Amino acid sequence: MSLSKIIGASALCLTMLGTAGIAQAWEPTKPVDFVIMAGKGGGADKMARLMQSIVEKENLSNRPLVPTNKPGGSGAEALVHMKGVSDPDHTIMVTLNSFFTTPLRQPGLDVDIMKFAPVGRMAEDTFLLWVHKDEGITSFEQFLEQAKSRGKGWVMGGTGKNSEDNIITDHLNEAYGLSIKYIPYKGGGAVAKDLAGQQITSSVNNPSEALGFYESGDVIPLVAFTDERLPMFPDVPTLKETGSDFSYFMQRAVVGAPGMSDDALGYFTDLFSKVYESEAWQEYKSSKSLMGDFMAGSDLTGYWDTQRERHTTILKASGAIK
Amino acid sequence: MDIIPALIDGIYQALAPINLALCVIGVIVGLFVGAMPGLGSVNGVAILLPFTFVIQDITGTATSPMIFLAAIYYGAMYGGAISSITLGIPGASTAVATTFDGRPLALKGKAELALVTAAIASFIGATVANVFFTAFAPPLATVALKFGNPEIFALMLLAFSTFIGLGGDDIPKTLISIALGLVLATVGFDIITGEPRLQFGDPFDLFPATAGLIDTTGFSHGIRFLVLAIGVYGIGEMIWTINSTRGEVTMTEANVTFRSVLSAIKQFPKAMKGTMVGSFLGFFVGILPAAGATPGSLMAYGVTKMFSRDKESYGKGNVNGVAAPEAANNSASTGAMLPMMTLGIPGSPTTAVLLAGMVIWGLQPGPLLFSEQPDFVWPLIGSFYVSNLVAVLVNLAFIPVFLWMLRMPFTILAPMIFVLSVIGTYAAYQNMFDVWLMLLFGIGAYLLRILDYPLAPAVLAIVLGPIAEPTMRQSLILSDGSFSIFFTRPISGPIMIVAVILILLPVLNWLRVSMRKSPPV
Numbered sequence: 001m002s003l004s005k006i007i008g009a010s011a012l013c014l015t016m017l018g019t020a021g022i023a024q025a026w027e028p029t030k031p032v033d034f035v036i037m038a039g040k041g042g043g044a045d046k047m048a049r050l051m052q053s054i055v056e057k058e059n060l061s062n063r064p065l066v067p068t069n070k071p072g073g074s075g076a077e078a079l080v081h082m083k084g085v086s087d088p089d090h091t092i093m094v095t096l097n098s099f100f101t102t103p104l105r106q107p108g109l110d111v112d113i114m115k116f117a118p119v120g121r122m123a124e125d126t127f128l129l130w131v132h133k134d135e136g137i138t139s140f141e142q143f144l145e146q147a148k149s150r151g152k153g154w155v156m157g158g159t160g161k162n163s164e165d166n167i168i169t170d171h172l173n174e175a176y177g178l179s180i181k182y183i184p185y186k187g188g189g190a191v192a193k194d195l196a197g198q199q200i201t202s203s204v205n206n207p208s209e210a211l212g213f214y215e216s217g218d219v220i221p222l223v224a225f226t227d228e229r230l231p232m233f234p235d236v237p238t239l240k241e242t243g244s245d246f247s248y249f250m251q252r253a254v255v256g257a258p259g260m261s262d263d264a265l266g267y268f269t270d271l272f273s274k275v276y277e278s279e280a281w282q283e284y285k286s287s288k289s290l291m292g293d294f295m296a297g298s299d300l301t302g303y304w305d306t307q308r309e310r311h312t313t314i315l316k317a318s319g320a321i322k
Numbered sequence: 323m324d325i326i327p328a329l330i331d332g333i334y335q336a337l338a339p340i341n342l343a344l345c346v347i348g349v350i351v352g353l354f355v356g357a358m359p360g361l362g363s364v365n366g367v368a369i370l371l372p373f374t375f376v377i378q379d380i381t382g383t384a385t386s387p388m389i390f391l392a393a394i395y396y397g398a399m400y401g402g403a404i405s406s407i408t409l410g411i412p413g414a415s416t417a418v419a420t421t422f423d424g425r426p427l428a429l430k431g432k433a434e435l436a437l438v439t440a441a442i443a444s445f446i447g448a449t450v451a452n453v454f455f456t457a458f459a460p461p462l463a464t465v466a467l468k469f470g471n472p473e474i475f476a477l478m479l480l481a482f483s484t485f486i487g488l489g490g491d492d493i494p495k496t497l498i499s500i501a502l503g504l505v506l507a508t509v510g511f512d513i514i515t516g517e518p519r520l521q522f523g524d525p526f527d528l529f530p531a532t533a534g535l536i537d538t539t540g541f542s543h544g545i546r547f548l549v550l551a552i553g554v555y556g557i558g559e560m561i562w563t564i565n566s567t568r569g570e571v572t573m574t575e576a577n578v579t580f581r582s583v584l585s586a587i588k589q590f591p592k593a594m595k596g597t598m599v600g601s602f603l604g605f606f607v608g609i610l611p612a613a614g615a616t617p618g619s620l621m622a623y624g625v626t627k628m629f630s631r632d633k634e635s636y637g638k639g640n641v642n643g644v645a646a647p648e649a650a651n652n653s654a655s656t657g658a659m660l661p662m663m664t665l666g667i668p669g670s671p672t673t674a675v676l677l678a679g680m681v682i683w684g685l686q687p688g689p690l691l692f693s694e695q696p697d698f699v700w701p702l703i704g705s706f707y708v709s710n711l712v713a714v715l716v717n718l719a720f721i722p723v724f725l726w727m728l729r730m731p732f733t734i735l736a737p738m739i740f741v742l743s744v745i746g747t748y749a750a751y752q753n754m755f756d757v758w759l760m761l762l763f764g765i766g767a768y769l770l771r772i773l774d775y776p777l778a779p780a781v782l783a784i785v786l787g788p789i790a791e792p793t794m795r796q797s798l799i800l801s802d803g804s805f806s807i808f809f810t811r812p813i814s815g816p817i818m819i820v821a822v823i824l825i826l827l828p829v830l831n832w833l834r835v836s837m838r839k840s841p842p843v
Contacts, residue, residue: 045674
């Protein structure tokens, strides 16, 4: 126990050195619970731990952010946890798009996303379609041909049921008359590994999840689900170019628990805008092919509203909700 | 790539004063974090991650911070055994299997034997794993990739079967115990559909006057493994000891002299079998993403018991029952570094934090790490050897201090165990719901113990259930619901067949015995 006291004390000294002279209206009085609504090793997890480290490294906060993974039920576990926390001022969460879809699919959870505090949107993550190099496929057209002829034998792995990955797979199936089989996984890391091991035939991983195996040449991107070609993959066409008017992004935002006070919200928005502006974050953003600018407050809630509308339409079309 | 010169150079760099100092500090920190109930390597590594930036700023490389964290990881694997043996509370989830035989040994007054066996077995386990890691890391990564969902499920079934097939325990009771653990493991959310499961809602909702009296939202995060383990082995065991001794017994005087430690070291060859099983099995389970050191140590215990001639002595203080899980958890923790570094996939909660660290220090873990970052990889591998040696020496040196705890009368020890169990559970998850649940499990475990149910299978089930269930269901989606997928694939097929045979063995045994009794006319 004395050990943790020493650690605590020295951490405090370090942060005091760093922030001395800057007056803050509200500051956390204990470690901040930093919830990740996905499993370890996935895109959201790595990003959250990077944000935590930037906060520590640049001494941006007097108390540490303590990441906890709550991957259960495509984010349902995390949302229910957030709704019921006893101290909303010290609880923030990194979101995926399950922030929109899970409450729509499970009205029983009684989660209203508009009650969450809009701390800040850090980026929009992008999606690409990946196949193993041994499939011998190099273009989206070849993919369509192969996927059509193999029918249900073509297997897409993705993170969670009715999640981003599932929505994209549904779109491919519907728009191109395919019958790709979708297998939900706990996290994008496991999907990437199973694609590299050819346990599945394709994935729609984010660049950050697939990068290791892309650089080693094991997996190949065929198409990007973005509006414009990605600077990192200039030779990979967008789905729009191939004729289907569809693009899809994942919000990478930080939200506060429902009931967070305005003072605390102001503090965290300020904190994360500093994280956003840091060199480390900007470098991560460009090296992992992330898009989107910082967004907070009513802009962010407005963005949520649009996204919720869009996901309602998507999920209704796929029959996931009525 | 020439492995031997690279390794020698790596060890040489790991012995540089700053790195050596980091090894020693890391190991000692890890030892204490591991020995504290509720805190394990994952807590130690996560708490100290921010400090690695300071280290990186001073040394200017990513290697030194990683050496520091790896040393904590190692130390914790050694430390976990200490409270498992001396207090009967698992110091970390990875050391649960160590309580099965380590605690009975301590109660018999042979705690120094258990502690020494644990330390040496850990050392051998880690050394075996280090050699494998050094020689075969990149090719073994390819093996890990061959393990898809059906293969991992087959492996989980094999683990269960080692507990059923050849145990000395009552088989129906073992099955019931496993089923109980599996039910507890399903609480939370369905992984495939996202639906809530067994969360109970508000049991008092029916009567408006009492609505909200009991808060069951804690079930939404599922039943954590440590909550069950601390309940069963901390509280349950404590009540059992009080009941069976009426509080009169003091711990058998443990004679701690240099000589007794030495004689314990001399007796180590008896535990060689468990050590070997643990070393190899642990490494293998460790390199599979999703498994990690806890399943590795439980499986090693099961397999060692299975291959033993006197199964009856397990759970009553067999040194092999201490050596196997301890060798395995050290070996598995080195193994778990492999998919983390070569595939960028964490094999355990602790490696997930290490992975995040590597990303932060500007490295890209993945298939190219070994060829593109040799300046990072080899000193780190070198440090595995150094940390391991430091850990075993520090651990052996501290044994007399740990044994001092056992000299206390049980009337003093029991309240300490109670307090540590409560604090440990709270420290791990920071909520009271889990503390109440832990106490409830403690009482339940005591009752089951009176009825002679083995509890280790339930603990195994709550660890392996969350791995077995999704892999089985993902496999069945792949095969359109046909179970043949488990038997027709080249790797999962043989594993499944062995598992099924082990499960059927008791039936065959029973048939053989009854045939002999009444020969066919």
